Amino acid sequence: DAKTTQPTSMDCAEGRAANLPCNHSTISGNEYVYWYRQIHSQGPQYIIHGLKNNETNEMASLIITEDRKSSTLILPHATLRDTAVYYCIVRLSGSARQLTFGSGTQLTVLP
Amino acid sequence: EPEVTQTPSHQVTQMGQEVILRCVPISNHLYFYWYRQILGQKVEFLVSFYNNEISEKSEIFDDQFSVERPDGSNFTLKIRSTKLEDSAMYFCASSEHRSYSGANVLTFGAGSRLTVL
Numbered sequence: 001d002a003k004t005t006q007p008t009s010m011d012c013a014e015g016r017a018a019n020l021p022c023n024h025s026t027i028s029g030n031e032y033v034y035w036y037r038q039i040h041s042q043g044p045q046y047i048i049h050g051l052k053n054n055e056t057n058e059m060a061s062l063i064i065t066e067d068r069k070s071s072t073l074i075l076p077h078a079t080l081r082d083t084a085v086y087y088c089i090v091r092l093s094g095s096a097r098q099l100t101f102g103s104g105t106q107l108t109v110l111p
Numbered sequence: 112e113p114e115v116t117q118t119p120s121h122q123v124t125q126m127g128q129e130v131i132l133r134c135v136p137i138s139n140h141l142y143f144y145w146y147r148q149i150l151g152q153k154v155e156f157l158v159s160f161y162n163n164e165i166s167e168k169s170e171i172f173d174d175q176f177s178v179e180r181p182d183g184s185n186f187t188l189k190i191r192s193t194k195l196e197d198s199a200m201y202f203c204a205s206s207e208h209r210s211y212s213g214a215n216v217l218t219f220g221a222g223s224r225l226t227v228l
Contacts, residue, residue, distance in 0.1 A: 032214050034214070034216075038154070041200065041222070042221060042222070043115075043202045043204075043219035043220050043221050043222050044154060044202070044204075044217075044219045045219065046216050046217065046218065046219075049214050049216065051214075091214075091215065093213060093214070094213060094215075095215060096142050096159070096161065096166070096206065096208045096215050097159070097167055098144055098146075098156040098159050098167060098169075099156070099217060100156065101146075101153055101154040101155075101156075102153065103153060
């Protein structure tokens with residue numbers, strides 16, 4: 001599975017969009033990009049995933065660059081409850097193998 | 112929304128004792144996982160389980176650990192002789208994954224905090 005690189009921490013003002021970047025320059029054509037988050041001491045929570053196209057759901061949007069070497073998770077209107085560690089994970093399509101969690105990005109939403 | 116349920120939420124045990132952590136995965140899910148997170152550290156994979164057998168395990172999952180699906184609904188993690196370093200949050204997860212293509216989304220439980228004294 002391709003390695004991912006994320007900033008260690010980011011701040012965002014409440015009500016503003018939070019844009020969390022992830023670099024996955026060695027991604028292969030059949031690897032998905034997944035985003036999970038972990039609010040302090042809780043279980044990881046699935047947010048969104050994508051392969052090639054941009055994706056949007058009720059929680060967030062995922063923008064994947066055309067060359068697929070990087071992506072951005074967008075929380076359109078961050079709230080204090082979005083303060084969490086956000087993990088970007090790359091995983092082979094069709095694989096039921098486990099997800100490997102890195103250190104992620106600590107997002108702090110400021111009032 | 113369906114959820115993964117874990118019990119107990121917190122267990123305190125003496126070193127050397129056996130511990131069983133229980134999980135009820137989402138009912139139509141086929142794959143089951145255990146992860147752990149030592150305080151302040153990363154979420155680490157322990158084991159995955161499919162079709163009543165272990166499909167993948169990490170180096171952490173040594174002979175003191177075992178998993179079982181005893182009754183078709185529960186999925187358990189047993190630690191035979193606990194050590195101080197087993198103190199951690201243990202997360203169960205399950206996924207529906209049914210095809211050889213497509214995404215595999217894991218749903219995690221809230222975790223069981225194990226404290227070994």
